[in-house]
Amino acid sequence: MAKGILENNENYQPGLSIDCVIFGFHDNQLKVLLIKTPYEDKWSLPGGFVPIDQDIDTAAVTVLNKRTGIEGIFLRQFATFGRVKRNDKHFENKILEHLKIPEKARKWFTQRFVTIGYYALVDFLKAIPQKENNKGSIEWIDHKEVPELILDHKEILDKALHTLRIELNLMPIGYNLLPEKFTMPELQKLYETILDKKLDRRNFLRKINNIGILNKLEEKKSNVAHKAPNLYVFDKDKYEEVLKNGLNQGW
Amino acid sequence: MAKGILENNENYQPGLSIDCVIFGFHDNQLKVLLIKTPYEDKWSLPGGFVPIDQDIDTAAVTVLNKRTGIEGIFLRQFATFGRVKRNDKHFENKILEHLKIPEKARKWFTQRFVTIGYYALVDFLKAIPQKENNKGSIEWIDHKEVPELILDHKEILDKALHTLRIELNLMPIGYNLLPEKFTMPELQKLYETILDKKLDRRNFLRKINNIGILNKLEEKKSNVAHKAPNLYVFDKDKYEEVLKNGLNQGW
DNA sequence: AGTACATTGCGTCATAATAACACATTAAGC
DNA sequence: GCTTAATGTGTTATTATGACGCAATGTACT
Numbered sequence: 001m002a003k004g005i006l007e008n009n010e011n012y013q014p015g016l017s018i019d020c021v022i023f024g025f026h027d028n029q030l031k032v033l034l035i036k037t038p039y040e041d042k043w044s045l046p047g048g049f050v051p052i053d054q055d056i057d058t059a060a061v062t063v064l065n066k067r068t069g070i071e072g073i074f075l076r077q078f079a080t081f082g083r084v085k086r087n088d089k090h091f092e093n094k095i096l097e098h099l100k101i102p103e104k105a106r107k108w109f110t111q112r113f114v115t116i117g118y119y120a121l122v123d124f125l126k127a128i129p130q131k132e133n134n135k136g137s138i139e140w141i142d143h144k145e146v147p148e149l150i151l152d153h154k155e156i157l158d159k160a161l162h163t164l165r166i167e168l169n170l171m172p173i174g175y176n177l178l179p180e181k182f183t184m185p186e187l188q189k190l191y192e193t194i195l196d197k198k199l200d201r202r203n204f205l206r207k208i209n210n211i212g213i214l215n216k217l218e219e220k221k222s223n224v225a226h227k228a229p230n231l232y233v234f235d236k237d238k239y240e241e242v243l244k245n246g247l248n249q250g251w
Numbered sequence: 252m253a254k255g256i257l258e259n260n261e262n263y264q265p266g267l268s269i270d271c272v273i274f275g276f277h278d279n280q281l282k283v284l285l286i287k288t289p290y291e292d293k294w295s296l297p298g299g300f301v302p303i304d305q306d307i308d309t310a311a312v313t314v315l316n317k318r319t320g321i322e323g324i325f326l327r328q329f330a331t332f333g334r335v336k337r338n339d340k341h342f343e344n345k346i347l348e349h350l351k352i353p354e355k356a357r358k359w360f361t362q363r364f365v366t367i368g369y370y371a372l373v374d375f376l377k378a379i380p381q382k383e384n385n386k387g388s389i390e391w392i393d394h395k396e397v398p399e400l401i402l403d404h405k406e407i408l409d410k411a412l413h414t415l416r417i418e419l420n421l422m423p424i425g426y427n428l429l430p431e432k433f434t435m436p437e438l439q440k441l442y443e444t445i446l447d448k449k450l451d452r453r454n455f456l457r458k459i460n461n462i463g464i465l466n467k468l469e470e471k472k473s474n475v476a477h478k479a480p481n482l483y484v485f486d487k488d489k490y491e492e493v494l495k496n497g498l499n500q501g502w
Numbered sequence: 503a504g505t506a507c508a509t510t511g512c513g514t515c516a517t518a519a520t521a522a523c524a525c526a527t528t529a530a531g532c
Numbered sequence: 533g534c535t536t537a538a539t540g541t542g543t544t545a546t547t548a549t550g551a552c553g554c555a556a557t558g559t560a561c562t
Contacts, residue, residue: 435540436538453540453542477537478539478540479538479539480540481540
């Protein structure tokens with residue numbers, strides 16, 4: 001919840017919020033950063049409100065930065081959710097009381113909200129979940145084991161993943177999700193996890209190499225079971241270029 | 252401008268608007284439906300506000316329906332625009348006076364607005380531009396000859412076209428842009444116009460046919476110069492199926 | 503040390519998709 | 533009837549994709 005919002009409603013854009021679907025990758029699993037709500041047994045996406053003097057993109061960056069502690073990450077708006085009924089039952093009186101929201105601020109919280117969805121791809125190891133005032137809990141959760149979410153947050157999460165899957169065909173990914181040096185099997189696992197589909201090792205290698213954004217290092221990964229795989233890094237310049245121009249332009 | 256908004260601000264979601272980029276196709280040109288603003292020599296996208304008790308998608312349908320008179324059209328949300336400065340200079344006093352907006356309503360119009368962009372594909376011949384109270388003017392304008400637009404509407408239009416170009420690879424189009432019976436050269440021209448690129452006749456035919464959404468009719472187009480082209484119709488069932496499942500799934 | 507096993511690197515082959523191009527057909531206009 | 537411009541229907545070379553074979557490498561076990 002945004003700082004000072006209880007005292008200064010008028011400093012925020014009314015009826016508008018930001019919700020972020022923050023993806024990370026760890027242990028061959030796609031993780032999503034979720035927050036446990038203090039007042040009921042559900043979870044929510046990290047979100048916030050939009051300061052009246054701040055661009056919506058900036059407000060999204062603020063949410064992300066506040067929750068992960070990192071900057072300069074991949075962040076993209078993917079949809080805006082505005083069904084009337086999406087929050088009409090949410091902030092009931094008992095919840096407002098539990099949150100100790102003063103009477104005069106309640107109207108602000110119970111108004112109709114439209115929310116703008118952003119999704120982010122971040123480095124799991126660099127992104128340290130940040131609690132709100134050291135209270136509550138925030139955790140990385142396997143996207144296959146997402147618990148019940150408040151409001152329409154499940155729908156938002158699903159839409160984010162769907163968008164990510166489609167955009168896999170339009171842009172390279174991995175730079176923000178993997179450590180600097182990584183192996184081909186790791187990159188492949190990332191794709192397989194996002195797509196929820198097995199890919200052929202050898203065809204994957206060929207296709208990824210054809211994009212031309214990887215540099216193979218001399219070193220191999222050490223301390224691994226079985227044959228040591230090669231290490232790769234992204235060629236940042238080429239990566240950015242492909243990100244900008246897109247790939248796979250059908251027509 | 253939405254009905255009753257001057258008297259009943261509180262019936263609308265504050266600081267939120269809808270803008271529609273309505274595309275049509277005629278004379279081998281991609282057209283955009285634009286409105287001449289009465290108070291200055293600029294044009295704007297057709298838009299509206301969001302009734303407090305209406306889904307945003309419904310509000311977008313309302314705008315579209317009001318401006319074209321048609322229903323059941325292809326309409327898709329593509330982005331939300333929320334820079335702080337996007338409308339801070341727009342509704343200056345002289346404009347508010349010109350619009351005869353009463354003093355107490357001015358605060359509503361001068362607040363910060365975030366707008367949700369939708370784009371639509373409609374049949375040029377069926378969509379008859381509808382004026383506001385028979386005042387002002389609304390016209391189909393060639394997308395290559397778009398005049399100066401208010402606010403960030405040019406940016407919104409560009410983003411819509413960019414989205415449409417990308418989505419050409421993910422879905423079939425034409426059903427909402429062409430008459431029921433059409434020729435292959437017409438469909439090709441549509442693609443060429445949207446993409447702003449020449450395509451090879453024979454390769455285009457093969458690729459379109461492989462999608463499997465067209466039925467060739469027995470008849471040919473009559474009263475044409477040169478060789479009479481075949482007529483086609485979309486197979487609605489297959490079209491809808493491909494629309495839903497998408498095409499060209501890279502991975 | 504030797505062997506089984508899992509995993510990686512690198513390659514082949516058949517098929518499908520794409521790009522570039524040739525030629526015959528049809529109708530209008532002179 | 534001839535020219536012209538557009539359409540219908542191919543062919544061929546190149547590239548991308550999908551399915552699969554096999555040798556190399558390191559761990560674990562006997």
